[in-house]
Amino acid sequence: MQDPERLLIAVDGPAASGKGTIARALARHYALPHLDTGMLYRGVALALFRFGGDPGNAFEARRAVDELETIDLSDEELRSEVIGEIASRVSAYPGVREALLKRQRDFAGQGGGAVLDGRDIGTVIAPHATAKLFVTASPEVRAERRFREIERRGIKVHLEEVLADIRARDARDAGRDNAPLVMAADATRLDTSDMGIEEAVERAIACVEAARGNA
Ligand code: C5P
Secondary structure, three states, rough: OOOOOOOEEEEOOOOOHHHHHHHHHHHHHOOOOEEEEEHHHHHHHHHHOOOOOOOHHHHHHHHHHHOOOOOOOOHHHHHHHHHHHHHHHHHHOOOHHHHHHHHHHHHOEEEEHHHHHHEOOOHHHHHOOOOOEEEEEHHHHHHHHHHOOOOOOOOOOOHHHHHHHHHHHHHHHOOOOOOOOOOOOOOOOEEOOOOOOHHHHHHHHHHHHOOOHHH
């Protein structure tokens, strides 16, 4: 029997929607462990990149999952656009998703509860989550946020390029056959286009409280 007090929060959404910031804030607020599942796919991408593997080859991508332990998941390189792009490609392979499933389910199954963010947490990894949020924002707003983040790292890019990348990533994440990016039927949509971080976090907490029956 599942502990009724155990809080499992699923946060899904497209790139640069603010889901990572919201998931971290929820984890702090409820004192729960947090897993950014995008980092696992980025880790696989970096492992593949380092051994010179081909992202177009499903077997090489699957092999890179076995090299994940060699990657430091706090490595800054994981956040680069190149690795994000490779991650988006390798994450479409069923073999890669399957190989990362247990690790995510184990994290979600911890006795004290957890917060996970990604693309398929509410639909595939933790369909029985207590609260499910689908965080989104317009492609233009997300591109602007990503653009500023890249600039802060001292890298020069064009906003139009970032917007084109965001659109391409959305199309790939939503269009794949395996665990595509879709909102779970019982998730709450949180559009952060016109919100600052504080308001978005407040709203997210209110959604979790409502899902727990405290609203
Ligand atoms: O969220 P982030 O941009 O770090 O994720 C990198 C890529 O990993 C995404 O573009 C997506 O294709 C993939 N991903 C996924 N399922 C998840 C988390 C991330 O397919 N649960």
